[in-house]
Amino acid sequence: MLVFVSSKLLVSHFRVVSGFSVTKLQPIHLRPTSVCTSSLIRNTQFPFQSLHCHHRFNIHTGTRGTFRSNDYVGRTTTTATTTRCFATTDKDKNNQQHLEEGFLTDLKQQFQVAVDLYESNLKGIPTNLNNIVNDLETEVADPSFWDADNKVRNAYVTSQLSKYRRLQQRRNDWTSWKEDGDAALEMLQAANADDTLFSPEERLSLARELEECSHKLIQEGDRYQLELLLSGPYDDQPCRILLTAGAGGTEANDWVADLKRMYERHAQKMGYALQIEDEQPGDVVGYKSVELLVSPGVGGGGSHPYGWFRGEKGTHRLVRLSPFNANNKRQTTFAGVDVAPLLDDNDLNDIEIPEKDLEITAMRSGGAGGQNVNKVNSAVRIKHLPSGLNVKCTQERSQAMNKDLAMKRLKAQLLAIAKEQRVAEIKEIRGDQVEASWGTQIRNYILHPYKLIKDQRTGWETSNVQNFLDGDLEECIAELLKTQAKEQQELQRETEQ
């Protein structure tokens, strides 16, 4: 087990006495709330690798700090648990006095950041939220609401209600944290002025409370802001991820298998439900193509599947020493990732594609047809002529169902492209745009001669290749969402000017 300190405030003051040795910690500079990436753990010379639990530390002078422990077994990093330690012994009176002053200012600053975030978040929430929820609840309570003929409205109201209730819950949480923090801060300030007001233990616990409030406010606020970025029209829909091996035979098939594993692990980590819809195995290893279905997790985790994954669309390039290559030479391979929202029939029915733009072929075509032949192959391929987009569907036994499914997928893809290319109408989509959205190389995975994963769009990079391939995509995707939001804002500003 590895232990590291993640509080910026006190790092430089820390001295830790363990049961075995007394060592000074390396100062590590981290943001107060950031989760330490495992690369940091590895790069930092830690003396305590053999320690089993942090409460064996006896904190000497620093009075307080935050410990986090990571289980690091093989490749798996489990979620960090936070443990706070407060030293109550060995007080150097002067030193403590000095610390407490700086300490309070830092705490205050941190809390101010949290409060700013809280207030800016609060602005985005409708002020009449309670009324909205009440209105919806009244409607649901009406006995006729659940009548069969009310289904459309029914679904709409239920989803709205759960959305607003969640928002309400969130706002209440924030407010209560903020109020707690305010109170703690007030008392601390009073204590600072008058030493006799609280015992040192009480002051410590107040400081602890204040920090906890700021911490929660910032964490939840950041999360909320990230979710706000996922506000595209289809972002809350489930999505279909299609991984296709590029040229390169076995190596490319293996790369698809790696990507599949990466997305599976990531979905699991983020609380999404992931389902394998289709797999075409490769000739030797891996897959020629894999189709995944990502939907919101059961326990409320993993919201906005399409919004979260849509940035993964594009070409992923891998450079490594290929195990499938006779000379074990360095090889470059590609895999295509396509992400499309899984839309309601309601959304799709609005989309009209002129029949002349479609070329529908069935595997069974040719010959007399009708009662004259009895074929079971029901595959259907639909080609959208203006864009050259091709969708094939083979999974159903019924040809009509395959056609239906293929049409839905085609529409979903067209919609996604229209949105991406900022085209108002589907009929404006041209072939080169489709090409562009497919062919863009979005991320490089270089495993040799050095290790680096770099996102082409944001410049985000990591050298911790293994963790990334194990599904640690969160930072990379968050970065992309922020960059895209910024671009969007700039674009808007430009058009306004």
Add this chain to the structure above:
Amino acid sequence: MDKIASVVGHPFQVFVRSTSTNNNNNDNENNNENFVDIPPPMEGWTIPQVIQYSIQLLQEYDISEPEASVQQLLVHALALDWHTGVRQLSQWTQEQVVLTPSQDGHFRELLSRRLHHEPIQYLLGQWDFLDYIVKIRPPLLCPRPETEELVMKVVLEDDVVRTGSWYSNNLDEINNNMNNNRVCSDLRILDVGCGTGVIGIALADQLSRRHFARLSASSSSPSSSSSTTTTTTTTNTVSTRTRVVVEAIDVDPIAIEVSRENANRLLTDKQHDESIRYNASLVSAQDFVPNEKFHIVVSNPPYIPRGEVLEPQVCLWESERALFAGEDGLDVIKIILERLPDWCHPNATCWMEVDPSHPPLIQKELLRQNNDVDNNNNNNKHRRVRFVESYQDMFGKDRFVKLLVNHEPTT
């Protein structure tokens, strides 16, 4: 091996049904032939081995769609899930799953039957039609994808359904019984030559799902209901009591049995709450006299002209009565055309799946029929059947016709 090849499996052998007597002889010959060839035991083989060998075997015997056949039969023999089985199978290509003795026995039996051109639908006992799993038994016609198109055409484009004219047909009756709680407005559908029953069942389910949801939605919105409160109440009363009644007729007792089975299984809930009623009876189109008239008539009648060359799995197994209809394939269609006025409400529609050569012939036949009516029958009220349109299937063939039963003769 030689035996099978000599009877059914020769690559260039064609199957012609020139006359019906000839056909019966053919059938008897086939039935009497006792095939002893069964594939060798495959117990302990891995799935890829089984697949590879079986595909080769089917190819040797020139069986239609060897790969799909093997996949479907294996899914059945291994008792895999109906919906995900084929995918599961493809996932085993790299694993060492081997056939157990009982699976092997089952699979070899299916495979040997397939070697005799038995349709896959019969071997599995069921197949998908739209999103319904339909039980199928020999010698009923296995539903074709064109028929799915026919059903969806009726659901989406039928005038009676779209305009709700069936409802106005019943309006007099409804107004008379306005204070009576037992008022109901049935949409009555006739399926001529129902076979497995899929058309009627799918239609009833789709219509009660799509249309009535829409109807009740529009009746509750203020714009569509007329200003008087009476009408509003009427509409509401009716929309909640609307029922789809399907009358299915066929000349094959097996068809009646199977279509009832399918209806009971697929429409359980809706039959229970009386939003759908399904009734199948053993009667020919010629002899059928309904108790009440219909708003929509649908049919996938036998329409193949005599003498056409069919693939073995069709002509050896599927009922001749469900496929062939006289010299030009119009025998049953003509009967339907004649009977339509007697069966139908005014402005009823009739949809049929036909041979691509038929639409012009049907137009001609209707012209003749209407002339007869004019010449021999002075009763102006006699209804005529008008040809509205023919539609292409997704393979570009003129496959469907839509007819309208008029109330008054048009000029």
